[in-house]
Amino acid sequence: MTGTGTVTGAALPLRILIVDDHAVVRAGLxxxxxxxxxxxxxxxxxxxxxxxxxxxRLRPDVVLMDLRAMSPRSASRRPRRCPGSRCAWCDCRRR
Known part of the structure; x- marks a missing residue:
């Protein structure tokens, strides 16, 4: 997948939204x-x-998301609110 457009033939960067309930994890990502x-x-x-x-609002190409940051209600609404984005879910809970 490339970015959402081109500038003089070059692909724009892949635009990413990071979602995690821990600030240190967001900073690391x-x-x-x-x-x-x-x-x-x-x-x-x-x-x-x-x-x-x-x-x-921002229409990212990819959403990197920790499942713990999402309530079931908001997780089910996300695809309808931003249909052009791809979502990479991450569940870091210990099992």
Missing amino acids: RALVEGEPGLEVIGESGDGEEAVRIAG
């Missing part, structure tokens, strides 16, 4: 993502309801 060419963090959120609003 941001550092990893921003260190890679072709990737751009366009926003962060600490909870699912806010993430839905941000995704609707």
Whole structure:
């Protein structure tokens, strides 16, 4: 998947929204993502309801999301609110 457009024939960066309820995790993910060419963090959120609003406004290409940050209600609404985004779910709970 490439970014949402082109500039003089070059693909724009893949635009990423990071969602996790722990600020230190968001900071670590941001550092990893921003260190890679072709990737751009366009926003962060600490909870699912806010993430839905941000995704609707910014239209990221990819949402990196910790499942614990999402309530079942907001998780079920996200795809309808931002249909052009892909979502990578991460569940870091110990089993």
